[in-house]
Amino acid sequence: MNPHWLKTCDPLSLAETSVWGKGQSVSVLITSDSLLKAGQVMKDNGLFLDFMTALDVQEGFFLSYLFCSWKAPFRVLLRVQLSHDKPRVPSLAGIHSGADWHERECHDFFGILFTDHPNLDPLLLPPEMELRPLLKKSAQRKPLTVIMPLEQIVPASAGVQDRLLSATRTETA
């Protein structure tokens, strides 16, 4: 598996991370506009959606989509940053059916709106409930720069990305 195809999902930055387990994990920062395209790229390369979740931080919402390979310890993390006032992101349910419920859950807990989602009815919360339980109070919010390493959240220039891609090679087939 050669991660060079990761370039086709229009990354803002690419970084190898070690905290996701043995084997290779690549964190890919993208814009919400290229999410659908990136989701399709993952599907074409045989990765499945393990889970998706959001993080409520000072800068807004930080979405992580974890894609895993069925055959090798290889993972790709798609990261999308959204603002607090208009959290909108396209739904991946059309490409990865499993995303449907994960996104509904995320809508329940954070109030993020997934456009073109088949059904955004409350999944886990009672339908009458207005509460968004996982939203933090503004005093509790921490800046993303404290939590995540910089190379995963800051866009990198094309030259840096190329160097990273040529440095990340897997021995897995």
Add this chain to the structure above:
Amino acid sequence: MAETGFSLRPAALDQDPPLLNFALPNKVVDLCRSMSLWPMTFGLACCAIEMMAVGMARFDVARYGAEVFRPSPRQSDLMIVAGTVSLKMAPALVRLYEQMPSPKWVIAMGNCAISGGPFAYEDQYAIVEGVDKLVPVDVFVPGCPPRPEGLLEGIFKIQEKVTGRRWWPLPQEAAA
């Protein structure tokens, strides 16, 4: 508990009067009832597995006449609430209780049904902290989950409540 704007409706408490209200027949009928309790399987979470264990070979609740677990409230007179009751579940629990024919009894099995247990924490919004807020509870069986022996003891207590005396020897008496 976090503010949710949710209102809970407790169960209606009016019970049907007995058809014959004489002391001696009532006593006999109560004895029969207590020795053949029909529990409703109200398995909600972890405690449900221990409730199943009570019905199986080792603990064998059939020895005390309460092995006929019924999925329908119409056929049962003992509701064993085994697990956490969430706000979403609460209306269903109240409805099932109201559908049970009188006389009826309730066991709150496990810490979740008693008080919310480990899930009662600051900012919790999703659960009913104690099933006694919804239905009148006769016996509380603590534990997380209670051991099957604990649930058996709870059933003995119900029998004691119905008939006015304990029918089975205490463990230390049995050992002696």
Add this chain to the structure above:
Amino acid sequence: MLFDTQPHQQDGDFYTRSFQAEAKEGNLILNMGPQHPSTHGVLRIIVELEGEYVRRAEPVLGYIHRMQEKMGEVKTWQQYLPNMGRVDYLHALAWNWGYVGAVERLIGQEVPERAEFIRVITCELNRINSHLLWWGAYLLDLGAFTPIMYAFTDREEIMDMLQIVTGSRLTYCYYRIGGVSTDITPEFIDQLKRFCTHFKARLPLFRDLVTDNMILRYRTEDIGQMSLDVIQRFGATGPVIRGSGMPYDVRRVEPYSVYDRFDFDIPVFHETDAFARYMVRMHEMEQSVRIIEQALEQLPDGPVMHPKAPLQLAPPPGEAYFSVESARGKVGVYVVSDGGPKPYRVKLRAPSFSNLHLFAEVSKGVLLSDAVSILGSLDLVIPEIDR
């Protein structure tokens, strides 16, 4: 007018009403659950029936939603650990391991070798326990009462053994950050060795009693076929995908702990039906016994807790993820730390969540009684779905 022939707008609740809007004229809308014996707890499924056939089904979740992810943000790192036994109470140790593993990865904590072996032994024992309960309960759904009695006889023995080391029967909190809480005793090892021999003789009995039974075959063969493509789209794991021909097992694909030192097979069946999933689980019990026997042989001496394991935790800022193979599939725990004494975010990736999601897709056009069989063959634990 004596009888009101107009349909009531207020009938049903939010979910029924939105489900009804798309129903075909004259079809029956049926609510299964949230209190129904075949849904294994508090799952509710709304089905649209055309005669005896399911035209559409929609699971409604949240009836045991206890918000365990919020709880992670309220309690400290150590205080949150006991909760993991209550996420999936049938394979509690897998969740223990998932959380403990994620925190260990976050702080770079090493685990003594003996502790790793003890984790493997107890986790596999718990897996057998979970599969046994599934076996009994599934057959109960299909109308056979006796097998659950056999299953519980063996379950009680396993629970007795796990009680010696963990101190509880069901909701274990045994693993600690940096090891396990207590060492296993010689009494436990003796009992476990006897159990392995005894259980290997029980498995053929189960086969004779149930697996070769005509009624079971009629209720499961060619029922609930799930093509590999559909399963992959939904991200379902565990015996569900292994019953459709894909040897995906976290223990093999991303080996954690000491699993790479044991010789065991990943049972795979290609029939894609409920019977294939049944067979995967039956064979998995056999493989778990194999792993336990090898682990007991290779068990090294030493401490079970790392001497420098922290009691008070304030991990450095960052994230970590750890996945293990539970009886139902891939369990993943994702933790984010901001450097404080409490987690910033805990996300639990439950296998049953993805597995149940499949149900709406595969139950289209099957008989209602077969839908019960399909639901049982997915082996769901509802609190794990609702969290």
